[in-house]
Amino acid sequence: EVRLVESGGGLVQPGGSLRLSCAASGFTFGRYWMSWVRQAPGKGLEWVANIRHDGNDENYVDSVWGRFTVSRDNAKNSLYLQMNSLRAEDTALYYCARVLDAYDYCDYWGQGTLVTVSS
Amino acid sequence: EIVLTQSPVTLSLSPGERATLPCRASQSVSNHLAWYQQKPGQAPRLLIYDTSNRATGVPARFSGSGSGTDFTLTISSLEPEDFAVYYCQHRRTFGQGTRLDIK
Numbered sequence A: 001e002v003r004l005v006e007s008g009g010g011l012v013q014p015g016g017s018l019r020l021s022c023a024a025s026g027f028t029f030g031r032y033w034m035s036w037v038r039q040a041p042g043k044g045l046e047w048v049a050n051i052r053h054d055g056n057d058e059n060y061v062d063s064v065w066g067r068f069t070v071s072r073d074n075a076k077n078s079l080y081l082q083m084n085s086l087r088a089e090d091t092a093l094y095y096c097a098r099v100l101d102a103y104d105y106c107d108y109w110g111q112g113t114l115v116t117v118s119s
Numbered sequence B: 001e002i003v004l005t006q007s008p009v010t011l012s013l014s015p016g017e018r019a020t021l022p023c024r025a026s027q028s029v030s031n032h033l034a035w036y037q038q039k040p041g042q043a044p045r046l047l048i049y050d051t052s053n054r055a056t057g058v059p060a061r062f063s064g065s066g067s068g069t070d071f072t073l074t075i076s077s078l079e080p081e082d083f084a085v086y087y088c089q090h091r092r093t094f095g096q097g098t099r100l101d102i103k
Helices: none
Strands: A003-007 A010-012 A018-025 A034-039 A045-051 A058-060 A068-073 A078-083 A092-099 A106-109 A113-117 B010-013 B019-025 B034-038 B045-049 B062-067 B070-075 B085-090 B098-102
Touching: A003 A092, A018 A034, A018 A092, A018 A113, A034 A068, A034 A078, A034 A106, A045 A068, A045 A078, A045 A092, A058 A068, A078 A092, A106 B045, B010 B019, B019 B085, B019 B098, B045 B062, B070 B085
Parallel strands: A010 A113, B010 B098
Antiparallel strands: A003 A018, A018 A078, A034 A045, A034 A092, A045 A058, A068 A078, A092 A106, A092 A113, B019 B070, B034 B045, B034 B085, B062 B070, B085 B098
């Protein structure tokens, strides 16, 4: 059974940092692109970043470029999102998701971890 | 940048009725469009990818069609568990969602 479990969310002040983690199991993690998708409270879905199966290619939405870094450790079946210079508008539930194919479809999702940026 | 427009924002139907949910792209996306279902408090679930391919375990009452800029998710006969929010997606862009409510 494919399982994705996010952790690391919490309350942080504007300008602060957080590192999210996603533990994967039930599939060969190192064969798949992975994505982070977020959802602000009461709002829709926003794609944030993705990373190639070998970690050698990353992509970001413009609004997080230069502030967020996606990484992975295939030996630990884990995905990460380092978030720096956090802003109020980064407040959201952050999901990690397995990417199905080249068109960024996400076939498995975790339950999300909540990040709240507030003073 | 491609924009995906889902209208209406809310659709009210009764169980047993047929639902048609549209998604329009600002430019052609060929057939590279997916649909997700999200229920309150749950993560999104992939229903359809590449316009018309059902994801694993998705009931046959869900179908997708379209090409280019106009796409439709159809639910042939609504079950109580189908009332949820539905999003379309092309690559890294999501539509704003259509909420399917019980009438």
